Amino acid sequence: MTTATASRADEGLNQTFDTVATLQDQFVQMADGFVRALPGFAIALGILILTWIAARIAVRVTNRVLDRTDLRPGLENLVKTLVKLAIWIGGLMIAAVVVMPGLTPASLIAGLGIGAVAIGFAFQDIFENFLAGVLIMLRKKMRIGDIIECEGIAGKVEHITLRETYVRKLSGEVTLVPNSMLFKNPVEILTDETQRRHEVIAGVSYDTDLDHAAKVIRAAVQGVETVDADKGIDVFAVEFNASSVDFKVRWWAGSKPRDMWESKDKVIRAIKSALDDAGIEIPFPYVTHTFKEAIPLGSGDKN
Structure with a gap:
């Protein structure tokens, strides 16, 4: 070497x-x-435990305070969530400063601001649903217990969180609907009022006295117990149908879907019974055939 x-x-x-x-x-x-x-780290862990205890106590105190108010359940959930969130943010900031002594609250807030922008782009849908949830809880309409329809989804609002709303379908299934969907699309609230207007079509034959038929139908609907006669009952002749003159019958009853079906059932039964008693025909559809030449009715030539 x-x-x-x-x-x-x-x-x-x-x-x-x-x-x-x-x-x-x-x-x-x-x-x-x-x-x-x-x-x-030990002190920070102790701070987090104290934060957890403080959050639970704060939520209980908030519940007691809110029980004395007339706030909507959705708004109560928002207040409790914001109280819990504020306590946890404060506790996490204090714990971070304890673990990293060189970290000041000002630099931490500045870092959170920059991080929030980056996180906002990365989790845009989540923050969109979060903001929509806050706005839904703040507005007066669509309370917990309402029956709603939105984008083909119909059911009872059971729970509203900051990200999604639980809608229980009338058939029993529950649908988790993103809050942004309920906020950006039209929502039909069926139970915003205790009553709403319902309607059915009733047809009578062409040889019927329409004024008499309208009186019979109106009296029949007024006799139904689920109908609010004080709000008025409408009986309009609306169409010359193939085999009947059709009346549109409108009345006010309960706004819930079951109220609607029960009321329609009783109204249709009452109209049918009243027209039968008055001798007014509810015609079946029939077809008239017209021929250019007469059709022989005899038996024809015999061989």
Whole structure:
């Protein structure tokens, strides 16, 4: 082995030793820093536990205060959520400052602002639903318990969170609807009032006295117990149909879907019975055939 080769080998060995020594020093420094940070982590953990306890106590106190008010259930959920969120944000900020003493509240808030922009782009849909949930809870319409229809989804509003709304279908299934969908699309609230107007079509034959038929139908509807006669009953002749003159009958009754079906059932039964008693025909559809030439009615030629 030449002197130059031996020298290069020694240099390589020395570099290896230097690298190992550097790694050892860094590991020792990291371990030392971790040990020194343990008290801070313990204090931060204690702060988080206290934050959890404080949040639970705050929610209970908020519940007691809200029970004395007339706030809507959705708005109550929003207040409780905001109280819990504010306490947790404060606790997390204090814990972060304890773990990293060089972190000041000002720098933490600035970092949160920059991070919020990045997170906002990454989780745009989530924040959109969050904001929509806040706005839905703030507005007066669409309360918990209402029957709604939106984009083909119909059912009872059971629960409203900051991200989604639980809609229980009339057949029993529950649908989790994103709040942005309910906020950006038209929502039909069927139970906004205790009553709404319902209607059916009733047909009578062409040889019927329409004024008499209208009186019979009106009297029949007025006699139904589920109908609010004080709000008026409408009986309009609306169409010359293929085999009948059709009346549109409108009345006011309960707004819930079951109220509607029960009321329609009783109204249709009452109209049918009243027309039968008055001798007014409810015709079946029939077809009239017209021929250019007369059709012989005889038996024809015999062979």
